[in-house]
Amino acid sequence: xxxxxxxxxxxxxxxRSEVIDILIQAEKKGLDAIAISDHNEIKGSRLAxxxxxxxxxxxxxxxxxxxxxxxxxxxxxxxPKGLSAVETVDRIHDAGGLAIVPHxxxxxxxxxxxxxDKNLGVDGVETKNxxxxxxxxxxxxxxxxxxxxxxxxxxSDSHFLKSVGDAYTEVxxxxxxxxxxxxxxxxxxxxxxxxxxxxxxxxxKEVFVKKVLRRYPKREE
Numbered sequence: 232x233x234x235x236x237x238x239x240x241x242x243x244x245x246x247r248s249e250v251i252d253i254l255i256q257a258e259k260k261g262l263d264a265i266a267i268s269d270h271n272e273i274k275g276s277r278l279a280x281x282x283x284x285x286x287x288x289x290x291x292x293x294x295x296x297x298x299x300x301x302x303x304x305x306x307x308x309x310x311p312k313g314l315s316a317v318e319t320v321d322r323i324h325d326a327g328g329l330a331i332v333p334h335x336x337x338x339x340x341x342x343x344x345x346x347x348d349k350n351l352g353v354d355g356v357e358t359k360n361x362x363x364x365x366x367x368x369x370x371x372x373x374x375x376x377x378x379x380x381x382x383x384x385x386x387s388d389s390h391f392l393k394s395v396g397d398a399y400t401e402v403x404x405x406x407x408x409x410x411x412x413x414x415x416x417x418x419x420x421x422x423x424x425x426x427x428x429x430x431x432x433x434x435x436k437e438v439f440v441k442k443v444l445r446r447y448p449k450r451e452e
Contacts, residue, residue: 299343355382385424
């Protein structure tokens, strides 16, 4: 099944994508499952799950540790930002989630493995993040995953609707197409990164709209 584990909604503060529109776009892109992984926030994730529908929504949050970002895949609670990377990973595991490192070698995007030891006890890394301008960081992540036997994930890291599903994770749930089935498959590394990079033109256009025109939609409550 096709799963995009790293999508940002308006609740991230740096995305213009409404939750309902993300779900509609995910269906159009042929995705089977998504995770709304907002920065230090779970309102978007919970809202997505409340809508129901054909798309499986895995709880998630992108946590800002003191050294970089970590996804708490399967986590449905706030884990405080600013904790050490080790404590953040421990809290994710205590909450029943998987610790996934997004854009692990991208320094300008708070890539965790630019600053901490690679032996941190995470469960997986993004080896295909669609927002990388250059592919070298993805290649570094592939090498790390191979050497450390980590799950390899693809993710759009979408901050605007058109990019949802550009990169995604192909997950072998062995027929158990559910939140638990997805998490179990990733834990046992029955997954692989798929998809392509988002157009640099579209990324630049979105940055212009947000930073220059400062257009943001109102959040749903």
